[in-house]
Amino acid sequence: xxxxxxxHSLPPAGEDQPAVVAEALTKRYGPVTALQDLSLxxxxxxxxxxxxxxxSGKTTFIRMLAGYLAPTRGRLTVSGLDTVRDALPARRRLxxxxxxxxxxxxxxxxxxxxxxxxxxxxxxxxxxxxxDRVVERLALGDVLRKPTRALSRGYRQRxxxxxxxxxxxEVVVLDEPTNGLDPRQIIEVRELVRAxxxxxxxxxxxxxxxxxxxxxxxxxxxxxxxxxxxxxxADTPDLEDxxxxxx
Amino acid sequence: xxxLAVLLRKELHATFTSPIGYVLAAVFLLxxxxxxxxxxxxxKTANLIYIFHQMYVLSILLVPVLMMRAFAEERRAxxxxxxxxxxxxxxxxxxxxFLAGLALVYGMYAGSVVYxxxxxxxxxxxxxxxxxxxxxxxxxxxLLVAIGLMTSSLTENQVVSAALSLGLALMxxxxxxxxxxxxxxxxxxxxxxxxIGHFRPMVTGSxxxxxxxxxxxxxxxxxxxxxxxxxxx
Numbered sequence: 001x002x003x004x005x006x007x008h009s010l011p012p013a014g015e016d017q018p019a020v021v022a023e024a025l026t027k028r029y030g031p032v033t034a035l036q037d038l039s040l041x042x043x044x045x046x047x048x049x050x051x052x053x054x055x056s057g058k059t060t061f062i063r064m065l066a067g068y069l070a071p072t073r074g075r076l077t078v079s080g081l082d083t084v085r086d087a088l089p090a091r092r093r094l095x096x097x098x099x100x101x102x103x104x105x106x107x108x109x110x111x112x113x114x115x116x117x118x119x120x121x122x123x124x125x126x127x128x129x130x131x132d133r134v135v136e137r138l139a140l141g142d143v144l145r146k147p148t149r150a151l152s153r154g155y156r157q158r159x160x161x162x163x164x165x166x167x168x169x170e171v172v173v174l175d176e177p178t179n180g181l182d183p184r185q186i187i188e189v190r191e192l193v194r195a196x197x198x199x200x201x202x203x204x205x206x207x208x209x210x211x212x213x214x215x216x217x218x219x220x221x222x223x224x225x226x227x228x229x230x231x232x233x234a235d236t237p238d239l240e241d242x243x244x245x246x247x
Numbered sequence: 248x249x250x251l252a253v254l255l256r257k258e259l260h261a262t263f264t265s266p267i268g269y270v271l272a273a274v275f276l277l278x279x280x281x282x283x284x285x286x287x288x289x290x291k292t293a294n295l296i297y298i299f300h301q302m303y304v305l306s307i308l309l310v311p312v313l314m315m316r317a318f319a320e321e322r323r324a325x326x327x328x329x330x331x332x333x334x335x336x337x338x339x340x341x342x343x344x345f346l347a348g349l350a351l352v353y354g355m356y357a358g359s360v361v362y363x364x365x366x367x368x369x370x371x372x373x374x375x376x377x378x379x380x381x382x383x384x385x386x387x388x389x390l391l392v393a394i395g396l397m398t399s400s401l402t403e404n405q406v407v408s409a410a411l412s413l414g415l416a417l418m419x420x421x422x423x424x425x426x427x428x429x430x431x432x433x434x435x436x437x438x439x440x441x442x443i444g445h446f447r448p449m450v451t452g453s454x455x456x457x458x459x460x461x462x463x464x465x466x467x468x469x470x471x472x473x474x475x476x477x478x479x480x
Contacts (some may be wrong), residue, residue, distance in 0.1 A: 068480065088336070091333065091334040096332050102259075104262055
């Protein structure tokens with residue numbers, strides 16, 4: 001699908017350009033510092049895991065990336081586009097699934113996906129094909145006509161992921177995507193995230209070490225709003241020891 | 248504009264599939280019907296001035312309840328995060344909710360046209376004040392919808408949102424009643440802020456640009472503040 005949205009042609013992203021760059025990123029809520037001087041680069045096509053306990057700053061980072069929060073200080077770019085200054089073009093390049101996997105309860109699944117597709121700038125003539133594509137990819141055919149409020153937790157999560165993929169974004173951001181899922185659903189989401197890697201840059205947060213280890217190419221550890229380290233999962237056979245040594 | 252159309256369609260769907268709007272519209276029309284019959288039999292004159300004053304009061308009581316869900320529900324269900332991270336400007340989100348709220352309120356007002364038709368069939372009403380009263384009601388409704396939207400954007404608690412909105416509308420209604428306690432120039436400011444002070448002339452058939460400007464300015468201020476509060480997060 002074309003990324004040309006409402007006539008706004010997005011600048012082509014260079015192959016070598018990182019998908020996401022954070023420079024001295026800081027977020028304060030009054031006297032509380034949620035994120036302190038975070039600097040990192042996320043490469044194109046990789047699955048990047050953010051690991052840390054609750055309150056470590058993962059969701060704050062993800063919300064700034066999605067454009068929901070503005071940084072107090074520092075800079076954050078998606079494919080070279082500043083998330084504050086170039087907010088709308090940056091958001092067009094991104095698909096986001098919040099932790100609660102929110103969906104509109106008064107809509108049916110196909111209505112919700114059509115609405116999100118249109119909201120993300122897909123032309124009316126193309127939105128049907130875009131919905132069909134994500135429905136097939138996420139195996140949502142059985143629930144397509146169901147009201148979203150009647151869906152199980154697993155299907156809700158799949159619908160939430162489908163809305164994030166509908167406009168074929170370069171970067172997909174998943175906040176705690178396996179939260180509240182049963183083991184089978186966790187395996188399904190894990191396989192989906194792995195499948196997305198390569199064609200998309202995937203950034204996912206989790207507080208479960210094994211989850212990140214099984215899914216991500218690289219992992220960053222956050223604690224108390226600070227970035228403690230970034231490592232390749234393949235080059236770190238004992239991720240648990242590394243995590244314990246840092247925390 | 249295409250984003251506004253998409254958002255407006257979603258808002259209209261949510262507004263007109265929720266039972267709250269229909270229940271409140273039924274209450275509104277029931278009370279009006281009762282008052283219309285009562286005043287017609289009591290006064291035996293073909294005018295709707297009592298009905299328009301009743302619609303003014305009922306709007307102040309009911310519109311905050313109609314609008315309390317607008318942002319509060321989105322916040323509670325976390326769907327606001329979906330809207331605010333989509334590539335659309337906050338102003339379109341606010342305008343879509345405003346227009347959907349307006350559609351519901353104007354739909355309620357449209358139900359009252361039947362009383363004017365009855366008067367027209369069986370009497371000889373003065374149509375000028377009736378037209379200007381509908382203009383006053385439309386402006387009044389738009390201001391209340393904008394205030395309801397603004398208070399709804401401040402909280403995820405719908406009751407708090409409705410209470411704030413009702414409180415603000417009542418303060419505007421009675422603003423002129425405290426004017427005599429205030430020193431100049433605050434006394435004239437209080438008089439000029441009065442909601443009823445700008446509504447009453449139009450109901451009696453006198454349309455002033457200053458009265459229209461009052462409603463339009465305050466409604467735009469409320470919408471502007473709503474957009475600012477949504478953008479500053």
